[in-house]
Amino acid sequence: MGLSETSPTFRDLARIAGTLRNPRVDSWKSGGGKVMGYYCSFIPEEIFVAAGLLPFRIRGTGSQGTELADQYYTQVSCTFPRHSFDQALRGEFDFLDGLVVGTSCDTIRHTFDNWKHAGLKTPFTYLLHRPHVTGELQVDYYRRQLEKLKSAVEEHFAARITDEKLWEAIELCDETRRLQQELYALRKVPNPAITGSETVAVMVAGASMPKTDYNAALRTLLAELGTAPGGGKAGAARLMIAGCAHDDPSLCAIVEAEGGIVVTDFTCFGGKVMLESIGPRSGDPLLALARYGVLDRPFCPKIGGAHPMRKQAVLDMVRDFKVDGVIGQVLVSCDPWGGEMFLLKDELKEAGIPMLKFETDYLPSSVGQLTTRVQAFLETVRR
Amino acid sequence: MIVGGVDIGSTTAKAVVLRGDEIILGTILRVTTKPEHTANLAMEEALKKAGLSSVQELDYVVATGYGRQKTTFANENISEISCHARGAWHVCPSVRTIIDIGGQDCKSMSVTEKGTVAGFEMNDRCAAGTGRFFDVMAKVLTCGYDGISSLQNVSETPAHITSQCSVFAESEVISLVNNDVPLADIITGINLSVAGRAGGLLRRVGVKSDVVMTGGCSRNAGLIHALEKALGVPILMLPVDPQFMGAVGAAVFARDKATAAKAVPVATQPAKEASHGTV
Ligand SMILES: Nc1ncnc2c1ncn2[C@@H]1O[C@H](COP(=O)(O)OP(=O)(O)OP(=O)(O)O)[C@@H](O)[C@H]1O
Ligand SMILES: [Mg+2]
Numbered sequence: 001m002g003l004s005e006t007s008p009t010f011r012d013l014a015r016i017a018g019t020l021r022n023p024r025v026d027s028w029k030s031g032g033g034k035v036m037g038y039y040c041s042f043i044p045e046e047i048f049v050a051a052g053l054l055p056f057r058i059r060g061t062g063s064q065g066t067e068l069a070d071q072y073y074t075q076v077s078c079t080f081p082r083h084s085f086d087q088a089l090r091g092e093f094d095f096l097d098g099l100v101v102g103t104s105c106d107t108i109r110h111t112f113d114n115w116k117h118a119g120l121k122t123p124f125t126y127l128l129h130r131p132h133v134t135g136e137l138q139v140d141y142y143r144r145q146l147e148k149l150k151s152a153v154e155e156h157f158a159a160r161i162t163d164e165k166l167w168e169a170i171e172l173c174d175e176t177r178r179l180q181q182e183l184y185a186l187r188k189v190p191n192p193a194i195t196g197s198e199t200v201a202v203m204v205a206g207a208s209m210p211k212t213d214y215n216a217a218l219r220t221l222l223a224e225l226g227t228a229p230g231g232g233k234a235g236a237a238r239l240m241i242a243g244c245a246h247d248d249p250s251l252c253a254i255v256e257a258e259g260g261i262v263v264t265d266f267t268c269f270g271g272k273v274m275l276e277s278i279g280p281r282s283g284d285p286l287l288a289l290a291r292y293g294v295l296d297r298p299f300c301p302k303i304g305g306a307h308p309m310r311k312q313a314v315l316d317m318v319r320d321f322k323v324d325g326v327i328g329q330v331l332v333s334c335d336p337w338g339g340e341m342f343l344l345k346d347e348l349k350e351a352g353i354p355m356l357k358f359e360t361d362y363l364p365s366s367v368g369q370l371t372t373r374v375q376a377f378l379e380t381v382r383r
Numbered sequence: 384m385i386v387g388g389v390d391i392g393s394t395t396a397k398a399v400v401l402r403g404d405e406i407i408l409g410t411i412l413r414v415t416t417k418p419e420h421t422a423n424l425a426m427e428e429a430l431k432k433a434g435l436s437s438v439q440e441l442d443y444v445v446a447t448g449y450g451r452q453k454t455t456f457a458n459e460n461i462s463e464i465s466c467h468a469r470g471a472w473h474v475c476p477s478v479r480t481i482i483d484i485g486g487q488d489c490k491s492m493s494v495t496e497k498g499t500v501a502g503f504e505m506n507d508r509c510a511a512g513t514g515r516f517f518d519v520m521a522k523v524l525t526c527g528y529d530g531i532s533s534l535q536n537v538s539e540t541p542a543h544i545t546s547q548c549s550v551f552a553e554s555e556v557i558s559l560v561n562n563d564v565p566l567a568d569i570i571t572g573i574n575l576s577v578a579g580r581a582g583g584l585l586r587r588v589g590v591k592s593d594v595v596m597t598g599g600c601s602r603n604a605g606l607i608h609a610l611e612k613a614l615g616v617p618i619l620m621l622p623v624d625p626q627f628m629g630a631v632g633a634a635v636f637a638r639d640k641a642t643a644a645k646a647v648p649v650a651t652q653p654a655k656e657a658s659h660g661t662v
Contacts (some may be wrong), residue, residue, distance in 0.1 A: 372505065
């Protein structure tokens with residue numbers, strides 16, 4: 001029996017993760033609130049929260065194809081922004097009052113141009129320049145970029161973002177990260193009460209609804225899970241998913257249907273984005289955000305100089321979550337993760353951890369081949 | 384002890400009965416649109432050859448291949464990757480590297496001295512460099528498998544097929560035909576292009592002798608020749624029909640399971656699941 005049968009809180013979060021425009025967005029908007037869409041986990045939601053906006057992380061949930069978007073991309077652009085941009089062209093992101101895209105990978109960066117070129121009527125659009133390498137030298141530059149973003153948001157939305165408001169927003173988002181860490185920690189036990197596919201839904205919901213509501217829901221869920229019996233899969237192979245943006249529970253569901261259990265992940269909708277907090281409160285909040293954004297963290301492989309941190313974060317997770325094998329998932333044409341996986345595969349091998357690497361599209365195609373590989377991987381891991 | 388293994392692939396179905404150490408092969412059948420029906424037909428063929436009348440006479444059955452989960456008479460299912468490796472190692476214990484080229488998939492495996500899978504790779508998504516590709520080419524060239532397989536058609540001046548995709552490669556071959564490029568050059572080019580892809584998959588798991596080929600495409604002598612050339616190592620011939628290797632491996636697994644089950648006192652044996660019916 002899964003959480004959708006036993007927990008109304010989980011059901012609510014799963015429903016939010018299962019659509020784009022969800023009831024929480026609707027009630028926010030009908031109360032006069034504005035919604036700020038953004039691509040990529042590094043975009044500081046805190047600035048939007050401080051401006052009284054609802055941050056909404058763009059994803060491709062529910063997309064059926066990319067026919068409309070294809071003309072805007074090259075053959076070697078991955079399918080993640082392709083799907084969400086296709087939905088934008090179909091009007092499914094018309095509820096956004098603003099869009100902030102960062103200079104992360106080229107395909108995401110181009111999505112910003114495409115969004116404007118296609119004449120989408122999002123009232124506010126902004127491209128945030130984020131350094132492509134990690135290090136102390138970048139902090140000051142990035143702080144200035146965040147300052148510019150803050151001013152642009154203040155001007156367009158007629159908001160005053162004080163330092164006090166920023167710190168409050170940072171504390172609210174730190175609380176989200178802390179609760180999410182607690183959720184992950186529950187999966188360290190031999191027989192976790194929440195599956196990998198359920199966790200994906202819970203994590204995705206966090207970037208699609210007001211933080212205060214989400215934190216409250218997470219607290220309820222954590223209390224329920226603390227006393228819930230395990231999912232009945234003690235002894236199953238414990239797996240970790242590492243790789244590209246992964247907002248869809250179906251990959252985990254395939255793995256878990258084959259008898260494995262996904263106990264953690266290193267992806268930007270999940271375990272990778274809440275490893276640390278920004279607080280405690282001290283001094284300039286923009287500086288704190290800038291440091292969090294460019295210094296010493298296991299950032300996306302698009303960011304140079306952070307590979308040692310990523311490698312360490314993955315190995316730490318393998319140890320803490322008692323991972324038997326890693327599933328490396330790369331979206332076709334994702335160069336940053338393609339290269340990263342190449343390194344990671346050898347590094348995991350050295351650490352004695354088996355890895356199954358596969359390339360897939362945003363909507364998993366050829367499920368049959370995938371299932372064969374996952375089953376064979378589980379057969380070798382279990383041995 | 385008598386056990387069975389059945390491999391319902393994307394293209395063909397194969398079944399094997401293992402009576403003691405005797406491997407009894409069934410017949411290669413094309414799959415139907417109903418995997419369960421296909422599995423029944425394939426198993427009947429193997430049972431007939433073993434002089435048996437019902438699958439109930441088997442102590443244990445393992446299913447593999449795309450239709451593995453729909454094979455209701457099997458006690459359990461195991462992936463083709465484990466089965467091909469186990470089968471090849473069973474009939475040829477010196478094997479360390481295997482390439483299985485079937486109708487739709489191409490898989491490479493490395494095996495340990497004990498016959499377990501050490502690593503594997505599988506083609507991503509499309510059917511380039513697999514049986515489908517040959518099926519298309521055999522049609523375009525109107526030469527059948529025999530023409531593509533024949534060592535008479537190995538040429539020293541092969542045509543270059545650059546496209547990795549079956550559909551594009553088909554148009555490339557059509558252009559070659561229309562430019563009067565000799566058939567042997569085209570056929571050698573086709574085999575070399577598939578060998579190139581297969582070689583890439585093999586290198587990812589590491590090429591360690593002995594290397595063998597399994598799956599239906601191992602009937603293609605021209606391909607084996609091309610692969611030997613691409614890898615620079617000989618490809619060993621298996622003593623049992625390599626297209627049956629998945630089913631052989633499944634049967635060997637079935638024997639292991641049946642043996643292990645017999646060693647356990649009856650009272651502690653897990654009950655057979657309800658879904659595991661009989662033919
Ligand atoms: N005589 C032959 N010469 C060359 N190739 C052959 C011959 N007979 C069959 N084949 C090839 O073998 C392929 C079928 O192989 P096999 O039975 O291993 O496939 P399968 O197990 O159903 O597929 P998969 O493992 O990809 O799901 C056919 O598509 C065909 O291309
Ligand atoms: Mg096969």
